[in-house]
Amino acid sequence: MLERAPQQTLGDGSRPRPVTFRGAGFMPSGGRLSGWIALVLVIALWQFAGSAGWVNPLFLPAPSAIAVAIYKLAMSGALWQHVSASVVRIGSGWLLGTVAGVIVGFAIGLSTLARGVGITFISALFPIPKIALLPLLILWLGIGEEPKIATIALGVFFSTAISVYSGVDAVPRNLIRMAQSFNVPFHAIVRRVIWPGALPSILAGFRITASVALLLVVSAEMIGAQFGIGAFVLQAGNLMQTDQLLAGVVILSLFGLAVGKAINVLEAKLLHWR
């Protein structure tokens, strides 16, 4: 049971009691500065620990060393080769996975047969670690761009399909019933009622799958890639060049931030009715 503040019952009970406003809180607003200040503080502390010699630069290179590594990479021109190779793979893999995922997700959300078959297969195949399939993917698709894109597309597909069909399931039934009672045709219900209703959770799914695509680019580029941020991170790890390793990681997380911002814009555009 909830505890209540002790009430002071007044003798006469006729005068209204002033009550302080209790409705505040539970609404975290996006502070513009606090996030950046925390980030700057952490980086400053990290740099200080590095320059003061508290940590071995081999085990944790200082931010300045990482910045130098990124600068050198950019100056040599290799950075653009790596970034563009990865962007192509991430972009096409994500797009393929998303299109397939949205189609399958809608099918599962709308048809009984597709639901029975689709959910069984998704549950069976989703938990397979894609890295374990790498040798098979190489046998099936070779070592060109196809297996790299397929690795990313597979990872994106399942999460998208799941978020789309749960989004379709979550569309209020009374809205659909109302449209039906006005004799709105099926395709129009899908387009005008279900699609916008499911869009918030589809976009939330995009936020996850975009990160999944970034995570998978490293495993995708295990397959004989000469360029790409994932290949660069792997090579730096193999050669124990820890400053370059972290430089690659920083670039990947900048990617993540950029994608997050892009989805914010998309949400503001598509969900302005909320």
Add this chain to the structure above:
Amino acid sequence: MTKFARLALAGLLAMAAGGIARADDAQKAKVGVLRLSSSAPVFIAQDKGYFREAGLDIELKFFDAAQPIAVATTSGDVDFGITAFTAGLYNLAGKGTLKVIGGMSREKAGYPLIGYFASNNAYAAGLKTPKDLAGKRIAVTQVGSSFHYSLGLLADKYGFKLADVKVLPLQSLSNAAAALKGETVDAALLPISTARSLVDSGGAKLLGWVGDETPWQLGAVFASPKTLTNKALVTKLLAALARADREYHDVILASVKDGKAEINDKTKPLLEIIAKYTNLPVEQVIGNCAYIDPDGKLDVKNVGNQISWLQEQGFVDKGFAADAIIAKEYVKAD
């Protein structure tokens, strides 16, 4: 009060002395190794008690790749590491966190270890000898690995440029084997242990052995600078290893013919020890006996060559040479 203090002090001293005496009985140390027959002397020294007889209590820590052993030695998780030279190892050593103290396995003519393998299609199209690898698509595990360096040596030997070869790092042996079997690469450098089943099942063709083409110093014993300050420990370990090196060389390597060791009354006990530690049947162990110098010598000149090659390729930071990473007081140079 003073009496009591004296008594306590005497007791403490006695305990400390006892502690030292016991530590002298058996110095503890951890050794990081791979479960490969290229570390055979370590297994022999451990199993036949050579470490114990030298006054050491050695615990073997098993790893599944060469690189983590170097990292674990740097971080102090193991006191000694025994594995192949890699670019990563040199990068760690160049920063002064590791020093080489002895030699281990070598690529040498007559002792198959790493081989060049061609896919069936490429073989049919005329890739028949290691010399033909120029201009082909070749799978290796990682950039700067033993396989990559072996390919560089081959390029030097036959006068083709490594840049003309398309080197594809596939990160693992199973990926490289899959690419070879799936005909997506022309050739791959693989250790005999991985390649044997592939060749036997007709999935690839053997072109030759690295040891026959370009012998080089593949593996070494190394330690962190902290371990090196304990001179007694290092000397004892190297002495026990040298004893096992000698036995391995005189018994097993002496019996190797056509790349295979003989199974007889003398070799069998040692082969069984290696089989036990590498989790392989004896029939497979006899086919991949790495050459190891009987005195544990290190080919210092080749180590210098490896470093300068890797520096030229940009895989190892410039600014140090072999002298800087070799502990001269322990290494027996070849």
